[in-house]
Amino acid sequence: MAAALPNIDVRWLTADNNTKLLTAIAGGSPPNVAVGNAPYPEFWARGAATPIDDLVARSTVDGISLKQDIPAAYWSYGSYKGKIYGVSAVEGFCRYGLCLDMTNMQKANIDPKTFSWDWDNVTQLQQQLTQTASNGSISVLGIDPLDAMGGSFGGSNPFYWAQAWGIDYYDEGTGKFNFDNTQLADGLTVLKKVYDIAGGAAKVAGFHNSYGTWTESPTAAMPSGVEDMNINGYWAPGELAHTAPDREFAYTWAPVPSAKKGYKFQTLVGHNAFLPKGAKNTAESFQLIEFLASDVAEQTIFDGTGWLGPRQSFLKKVDFSKYKGLDFFVNSLTTADKLYGMPPNPIESFCGTQWGKVQQDVIYNKVQPADGLKQIQQIVTNELKQRFPNG
Secondary structure (H helix, E strand, C coil): CCCCCCCCCCCCCCCCCCHHHHHHHHCCCCCCCEECCCCHHHHHHCCCECCCHHHHHHCEECCEEHHHHCCHHHHHHCEECCEECEEEEEEEEECCEEEEEHHHHHHHCCCCCCCCCEHHHHHHHHHHHCEECCCCCEEEEEECCCCHHHHCCECCECCHHHHHCCCCCEECCCCEECCCCHHHHHHHHHHHHHHHHCCCHHHHHHHHHHCECCCCCCCECCCCCCEEEEEECCCHHHHHHHHCCCCCEEEECCCECHHHCCCCEEEEEEEEEECECCCCCHHHHHHHHHHHCCHHHHHHHHHHHCCCCCCHHHHCCCCHHHCCCHHHHHHHHHHCCEEECCCCCCCHHHHHHHHHHHHHHHHCCCCCHHHHHHHHHHHHHHHHHHHCCCC
16 A cells, blocks of 8 residues: 555554444544445435546546446445445455255264255254253354344445345335335244244353354354354355365355245445545555556555455456355356346335344334334334435
């Protein structure tokens, strides 16, 4: 970075890219650039980011037009009402796959080449693979459907339960939500069944008190060898190569309802680098964004973590064999039955929070799926009207 930007002094801050960043923007002292784990569409809709259409139109990275080099799906999530606010950088590629711990699953004679990724099969495997200790706690869990991407919603993480069941939960054109439907009710029913087989939501929560989630830490459940299946993204092969180098993993399609058995879906989206409202030195700041999207930065990040950038010219140069299993995710882009993006939902994090509450209420027997979905439909519709009364 110092070689690429010799006249720019870059100081990195690691912080909460939500409340604290909004507070800094409101106080007139934002950082020049922000990237990572932010409710991006909410920043766009609230006027907390600077439109960068002109900068993007003129930009070339490694001699290639930035606008043309990044696929349209990424620009959709980085835009709002026809204006561009974010550039996909640091991390952005396909979001879904089912990670299989073959070190464990081979003992059960499970073959990843013939694996059926419908929830009927996954549910049966939950019964077969989950083990309990002498004190009744879970010692090995077949799958936590809400671990990693199964439980994520927002901040560049799509809504798995909607996409697996074939639902567009938000229509940007009409500004309407679609939570109250039979497909998501079926998804919540499946979710509860899978938890009940493992002994219930409280027992799974106790399991995760001992082990973390996702795959980036060696103490998380899957790297530790105590979770056999995990809905995760393309970064899992790279992360697991670092956190569980002595275990064998395989990858297949993210689970779908049994009515859609054999259906293959994938989602393209990424984190956005953007200029917060009120940021100074716009031209220089955008140079940093261009660097974060460049071959040098993307290769460094890929080597260290397994994360990929979205530029097509960069992806053509990547040695995907570096991380075993990554080829599944790469090939999924051309073999999927449907390729999703993410809608720029202006209350994305609020929706994610409300969906999380409904999930918890269902798995803890506090509400029936259909009733919970009626509640969230009304809550998010009212919230959108309250925040944006004029649309």
